[in-house]
Amino acid sequence: MNTPSPTQREVFFPDSEIIVSKTDLKGRITYANQTFCRIAGYDEAELLGQPHSIVRHPDMPRAVFKLLWDTLGEGREIFAYVKNMTRQGDHYWVFAHVTPSYDASGKLVGYHSNRRAPRREAIAALEPVYAKALREEAAHKNGQAALAAGYQCVVDFLRAGNTSYDALVFSL
Ligand SMILES: Cc1cc2nc3c(=O)[nH]c(=O)nc-3n(C[C@H](O)[C@H](O)[C@H](O)COP(=O)(O)O)c2cc1C
Numbered sequence: 695m696n697t698p699s700p701t702q703r704e705v706f707f708p709d710s711e712i713i714v715s716k717t718d719l720k721g722r723i724t725y726a727n728q729t730f731c732r733i734a735g736y737d738e739a740e741l742l743g744q745p746h747s748i749v750r751h752p753d754m755p756r757a758v759f760k761l762l763w764d765t766l767g768e769g770r771e772i773f774a775y776v777k778n779m780t781r782q783g784d785h786y787w788v789f790a791h792v793t794p795s796y797d798a799s800g801k802l803v804g805y806h807s808n809r810r811a812p813r814r815e816a817i818a819a820l821e822p823v824y825a826k827a828l829r830e831e832a833a834h835k836n837g838q839a840a841l842a843a844g845y846q847c848v849v850d851f852l853r854a855g856n857t858s859y860d861a862l863v864f865s866l
Contacts, residue, residue, distance in 0.1 A: 695740070695748065698779060698780070698781060698782060700751060700752060700753070700779060700785065701782065701783040701784050703783075703785070704784065704785055704786065705733065705780060705785070707733050707786060707811055709810070709811050711811075712727075712729065713729050713788060713807075713809040713810075714726070714727040714729070714730060714807070714808055714809070715741075715746070715806075716795065716805065716806050716807075717746055717804055717805045717806075718804045719803070719804060721745055721746045721747070721805070722743055722745055722746070723741045723742055723743065723744050723745075723748070724804060725742075726742070733780065733786055734748075734778070735780045735782055736748070736781055749778040749779055751777045751778055751779040751785050752779075753785075753824065753825070753828060754776060754777050754828075755824050755828040755831055755848070756840070757831070757844035757845040757848045758848070761774070762774055766792065766794055766805060769794055769802075770794075771791065771792065772791075772792050773790065773791050773792075773863050774789075774790050774792065774859070774863065775787065775789055775790075775816055775817065775820050776790050776809075787817050788809035788810070788811070788812060789810050789812040789816070790807050790808070790809045791807065791808045791809070792806070792807040793806050793807075794806075819866050823847075823848065826847055826851075827847040827848050828844065830844045830846070831843060831844035
């Protein structure tokens, strides 16, 4: 599927709706609800089997996804603010709650994400942090160095505020 170019035009979804998706262990989509499909601009059939990065916006620093995957890898849930991109290249901000999913025997079988419309104050506070992390990442040619630099930028920001990402997102 072609990756759209970002338009920097924001689209919104109502507070009453929840954007839901499930993935397998590699982050490939196994379920998307109607709200997801409508906002992102894809049919569910087009989404199934696709990597979740299909809605990745290039303004999102890789550091945030490292935080997400590291947290899930520890068996913990994470709340995160994410800027996503629609099929048309527009974007929509979400406040995501991502959790590991287990089967009856306790085996990890995938992940689940519920996303609500975010508080605007939170976006205003986080956008500059994400932008700075992205600039740090862009300043490095080497992928690992880029990720480390972006991640450090987020860590430094949290340390300066004597907080964690978890605590921060709920304080905004
Ligand atoms: C349950 C679940 C939901 C996810 N939702 C999103 C999402 O809405 N937007 C996004 O960009 N990445 C999401 N991701 C992270 C992607 O899997 C991926 O790590 C990210 O898009 C960065 O992709 P890239 O490293 O290929 O650029 C989600 C991952 C999981 C496990």
